[in-house]
Structure formats: structure tokens, C-alpha cells
Amino acid sequence: MRHRSLPFRLAVAFAAVAVATAVIAAVVLTVTWQRQFERYIERGLQDRAAEIADYFAVQYERAGDWDTAASTGLLHVAVSADLRVQLFDDTGELIARTVDGSAEEEPSAGWTEVTAEADIVVSGEVVGTAIVTQRTRGGIFTERDEWLRQTSLWALGLAAAIAVALASVAGALYSRGIARPIEAVTRTAERIRAGDRSARTGMSGGDPVADLGATFDQMADAVEAERRFEQQLTADVAHELRTPLQAIQATVEAMQDGVLPTDEERLSLIHDETVRLGRLTQSILELSRLETGAAPFTLSPIDLSATVALAVENSRALMESTGHRLEESVAPGLRAHGDADRLIQAVGNLLSNAARYTPEGGVVRVRLLREGAEAVIEVADSGIGVAEDDRDKVFTRFWRADPARTRASGGLGIGLAVVREIVERHGGRVGAHPSDLGGAAFVVRLPLSGDER
Incomplete structure (x- = not known):
């Protein structure tokens, strides 16, 4: 379970990132879609008001007064069930208006109105104003607009689900690629701890995980070299000390047994070997201090x-x-x-x-x-x-x-x-x-x- 935890955690992390990304995208898209579509509807209604204003300007210029122009123009203006048109003269007095398909002059509860207006200009002078009102139930969007928005959100949700699934699979595969080398390093470390000094990961490559394995192998090589160095040092010191010690021991034992006389020559031999042991010990200590950096240097x-x-x-x-x-x-x-x-x-x-x-x-x-x-x-x-x-x-x-x-x-x-x-x-x-x-x-x-x- 400990070895499986890393791939599992990485897969969950990938999925969580995908979910968070999808949620953020959905929120941003919803807010942006709402605002942009409102602007789109407002611009469309404004364009419609401008078209109607231009149409009534032509009718006014032909008729010469609003009575004829209004009655004639309203007969030809196509008004949908959710659209109402009002005409005002240059003094702001209501001249005429259409009634939407519901035959109601005032909006009832649950309806929303969006209004746009445009000046009616004839020969460079403003002779009136056309006001166009769009009424929708429950908000600015029509049923078709709501259908488009719901469809977009559903598509986004589907894309998010696919992204989460793909991210989870990719996270699992990627995490396995990371976990395997790490597990190899762990197994190698356990083998070295168990006494297998030759254990190595054998990893190489240019990615950070491979560099980790290669560095671990280099460390293991250095540790093994240091261990061999210590073993060799111990053997060398034992070998160097054994010869003078054996000579001293043999001479003393021979003198004790009466085989050799206790004279100046024998004592001189023991003294020389003792001095040599002292010099050897001092030299080994000096070299050890130099190699470990303990010897003082005044640069x-x-x-x-x-x-x-x-x-x-x-x-x-x-x-x-x-x-x-x-x-x-x-x-x-x-x-x-x-x-x-x-x-x-x-x-x-x-x-x-x-x-x-x-x-x-x-x-x-x-x-x-x-x-x-x-x-x-x-x-x-x-x-x-x-x-x-x-x-x-x-x-x-x-x-x-x-x-x-x-x-x-x-x-x-x-x-x-x-x-x-x-x-x-x-x-x-x-x-x-x-x-x-x-x-x-x-x-x-x-x-x-x-x-x-």
C-alpha cells in the first residue's frame, strides 16, 4: 500500500486539477456567456429600432405629417409576439403604438422588458422617436436562447467529464513512471542496508528521477570505496605494525628465556623498533588528519x-x-x-x-x-x-x-x-x-x- 500510495495520490491530484479547471471554466463561461449574450440582444434590439426609425422617416417624408405616416407605417411594420413599437413626435407626445401578441399594454408578472430607442431624422432634423420594447417571460432570454445556453453548459459538462477521466488515466500512467524509479531506489537502499554492497539502481538518463538514481549509485560507489579504503587502511596498519611488534616480542622472549643475552645490541634493536613504531603511528595519525581535513592549515x-x-x-x-x-x-x-x-x-x-x-x-x-x-x-x-x-x-x-x-x-x-x-x-x-x-x-x-x- 505504501508503494501504491504515490501513483494513487498523483492520479487523484491530476483528477482534482481537471475538475477544478472544468468548474472554473464553467463559471467563467456562464458569466461571460450571460453578459455577452445580453449585449448581443441589446445590440440586436437597437439595430431593429434604428431600422424602424429609418422606415418611419421615409413614411413621414412622403406623407408630410405624423397622422398619415403613423397609420400607414404601423400597417407595414412586422411586429412579433414579443415586440412592441411606440412612436413619439419631436415634442415627446405619443403618436401611436402597436400592441404585442398578448394584446396586453402592460406587462404581467413574470415578464421582463428590454427597450431600445432611435431618433427619426428627416432632412437632418429629428421629427420623432421610435421606441422598441421586447418582452420575454422570466428574463431577457427567449426559450431558444435558454436552449442554446443549456446545450452549451451540457457540452461543457461532458467535456469536463472526459477531461477528468483522461487526466485520471494520464495521472495514473505518469505517476507509475515516476514511482517505478523511486521504488527501484528504495529497493536498492534496502538491499544495501541488508548487506548487499554491490546493489545498484542502474538508472541513467536526463530526467530528474533518473538523475536521482544515478546520484544514488554514485553515492553507493563512494560509500563502498570508503569502506574498502577503511578495510585496506586497517589491513595496512596491521601489517606495518605486526613486523616491528613481532621483532620486539621475539627479542624480549628470547632474552627472558636466556636464549639471547640482555646486552646493548639487543636493547638497541628493541629501541630502534620502538622508535620506528612511534614514527609510524605519528605518520598514520598525520595522514589521517590530512585526509579528513582535520589537520590545521594557515593559508x-x-x-x-x-x-x-x-x-x-x-x-x-x-x-x-x-x-x-x-x-x-x-x-x-x-x-x-x-x-x-x-x-x-x-x-x-x-x-x-x-x-x-x-x-x-x-x-x-x-x-x-x-x-x-x-x-x-x-x-x-x-x-x-x-x-x-x-x-x-x-x-x-x-x-x-x-x-x-x-x-x-x-x-x-x-x-x-x-x-x-x-x-x-x-x-x-x-x-x-x-x-x-x-x-x-x-x-x-x-x-x-x-x-x-
């Missing part, structure tokens, strides 16, 4: 050139300790709207990543230049590079090109994901490309501030 006009130069300087000691040659080329005077600390963090992550994947003695190069309305930050290296199939994956959390190597060197697989989030929060974009140094090049593009464009 303001900044000197982008100075910001990049500071990030390079902060990483110089790292490059020296790993035996890499650091090259930099920073165009001066470039300004942007952003968070300097976050951009320093992003560039620092790119430099750390380059150092980790570049063999000792390799080259890491940082460049800042302007291209149109954008600032381009490039961090390139002569390291192992990134395979073409992996370029879209490098900014995914916990992804590594060489898992064994990076885990040994302390890589967490989160740094590039953090870079992407920071860059996108600044309205920019980041990508990975082959480097002319032989390794990988990570290119960040940021919009320059308005006065720099």
Missing part, C-alpha cells in the same frame, strides 16, 4: 622561493650523511598563497624519499621555476626510478617500490601520500615522471598568488 601570502630554499637547507645534513650530492636551482621572488610549514614538510618528504631510493654517491636535484601562472617544484634523483605502471601508485599509503630495501632503511610508505594531501590542500597537483638524471622526478605544481600571475 596566507608566502615567499615560495624562501620556503623551498629553507626546505632544501633543512635536508642538507641528511644528504651529506647519506653521501648524496645536492643540487638546487630556486628562482627568486615567487609568491603563493599557502602554509609555509606544510610546504616545507612536503618538499622535505620528497627529498627524504629521493635520498632513500638513490644509492650513495648519487645526485638529488631541487628546482623551483615559474611556468605561466604556476610555480613548479621538481625533486629529481639518479636513483632506481619508478616504473611506468607504478607512477599512479606511488602516492598511495604504505606503497613501496622495493619493500625489503625501504623497510630496512626505515621507510614507512606514507611520506608521498602526505605530500599529495598537502599539495591538493593548496589547490595544486603532484605527479611522478622519469628524471633526466636517470631516476625519478616528482613535480609539484602550485598556483601563484594573484599579483604574480
Whole structure:
């Protein structure tokens, strides 16, 4: 019944609109018909009075006086049973009159009179007046007029009944067309609620209801993607935490059992793994806050050139300790709207990543230049590079090109994901490309501030 209620209500609404339209049309037509037909009868009676006045003018001009003209004219004026003619001279004195078919000079009860008059003009002078009176029983309309009006109203009523029937059928069909897609959305929602995550409406098209179904499917896809994302995040975090925890547990148990001595080397191993767990936890928390928008950003006009130069300087000691040659080329005077600390963090992550994947003695190069309305930050290296199939994956959390190597060197697989989030929060974009140094090049593009464009 709940699913049938919408078509039923729409059908009733269509029928109600049709009935209201018919009633309004009937009222308007009745009032308009009444007024217009009264005017029509009055104009017809006036025309008849003018014709009679013209006729008596001719008779007066021939006879030269009203006695002869009136007696002669009245004999030739055709008077119907509901029409009476009165003649007055130029002084307003009654000269003659006809009596209607009822032979009554005064109207009886139940009769209505409509009068029209016309001047009798001879040689430009008014010599008299003709007054024509129409008498009808019960109103201005004759029986024929009433028949015409009743017939018109009956035809209107029939048209209204047909319109209501057609509107009801059309409303039912149209409402079914609307209800079916809505019911499909409802059924799909119920299936998803019951656990069928793959349920979709499959609707498409250009009408609003189809757009509703398509939007619902997109929402369901987004929810499913978010669910998979959470599942993958949970699995990735569990995987990343399991390795150091297992190492710590195995070492401690071995020390407790006396298999391994409790010496500086073992304690150092436990300490290193504990530090790594702390860094991993902090990185996961930082990435989560960035992805959810909870991480604070202070966007303001900044000197982008100075910001990049500071990030390079902060990483110089790292490059020296790993035996890499650091090259930099920073165009001066470039300004942007952003968070300097976050951009320093992003560039620092790119430099750390380059150092980790570049063999000792390799080259890491940082460049800042302007291209149109954008600032381009490039961090390139002569390291192992990134395979073409992996370029879209490098900014995914916990992804590594060489898992064994990076885990040994302390890589967490989160740094590039953090870079992407920071860059996108600044309205920019980041990508990975082959480097002319032989390794990988990570290119960040940021919009320059308005006065720099």
C-alpha cells in the first residue's frame, strides 16, 4: 500500500486539477456567456429600432405629417409576439403604438422588458422617436436562447467529464513512471542496508528521477570505496605494525628465556623498533588528519622561493650523511598563497624519499621555476626510478617500490601520500615522471598568488 500510495495520490491530484479547471471554466463561461449574450440582444434590439426609425422617416417624408405616416407605417411594420413599437413626435407626445401578441399594454408578472430607442431624422432634423420594447417571460432570454445556453453548459459538462477521466488515466500512467524509479531506489537502499554492497539502481538518463538514481549509485560507489579504503587502511596498519611488534616480542622472549643475552645490541634493536613504531603511528595519525581535513592549515601570502630554499637547507645534513650530492636551482621572488610549514614538510618528504631510493654517491636535484601562472617544484634523483605502471601508485599509503630495501632503511610508505594531501590542500597537483638524471622526478605544481600571475 505504501508503494501504491504515490501513483494513487498523483492520479487523484491530476483528477482534482481537471475538475477544478472544468468548474472554473464553467463559471467563467456562464458569466461571460450571460453578459455577452445580453449585449448581443441589446445590440440586436437597437439595430431593429434604428431600422424602424429609418422606415418611419421615409413614411413621414412622403406623407408630410405624423397622422398619415403613423397609420400607414404601423400597417407595414412586422411586429412579433414579443415586440412592441411606440412612436413619439419631436415634442415627446405619443403618436401611436402597436400592441404585442398578448394584446396586453402592460406587462404581467413574470415578464421582463428590454427597450431600445432611435431618433427619426428627416432632412437632418429629428421629427420623432421610435421606441422598441421586447418582452420575454422570466428574463431577457427567449426559450431558444435558454436552449442554446443549456446545450452549451451540457457540452461543457461532458467535456469536463472526459477531461477528468483522461487526466485520471494520464495521472495514473505518469505517476507509475515516476514511482517505478523511486521504488527501484528504495529497493536498492534496502538491499544495501541488508548487506548487499554491490546493489545498484542502474538508472541513467536526463530526467530528474533518473538523475536521482544515478546520484544514488554514485553515492553507493563512494560509500563502498570508503569502506574498502577503511578495510585496506586497517589491513595496512596491521601489517606495518605486526613486523616491528613481532621483532620486539621475539627479542624480549628470547632474552627472558636466556636464549639471547640482555646486552646493548639487543636493547638497541628493541629501541630502534620502538622508535620506528612511534614514527609510524605519528605518520598514520598525520595522514589521517590530512585526509579528513582535520589537520590545521594557515593559508596566507608566502615567499615560495624562501620556503623551498629553507626546505632544501633543512635536508642538507641528511644528504651529506647519506653521501648524496645536492643540487638546487630556486628562482627568486615567487609568491603563493599557502602554509609555509606544510610546504616545507612536503618538499622535505620528497627529498627524504629521493635520498632513500638513490644509492650513495648519487645526485638529488631541487628546482623551483615559474611556468605561466604556476610555480613548479621538481625533486629529481639518479636513483632506481619508478616504473611506468607504478607512477599512479606511488602516492598511495604504505606503497613501496622495493619493500625489503625501504623497510630496512626505515621507510614507512606514507611520506608521498602526505605530500599529495598537502599539495591538493593548496589547490595544486603532484605527479611522478622519469628524471633526466636517470631516476625519478616528482613535480609539484602550485598556483601563484594573484599579483604574480
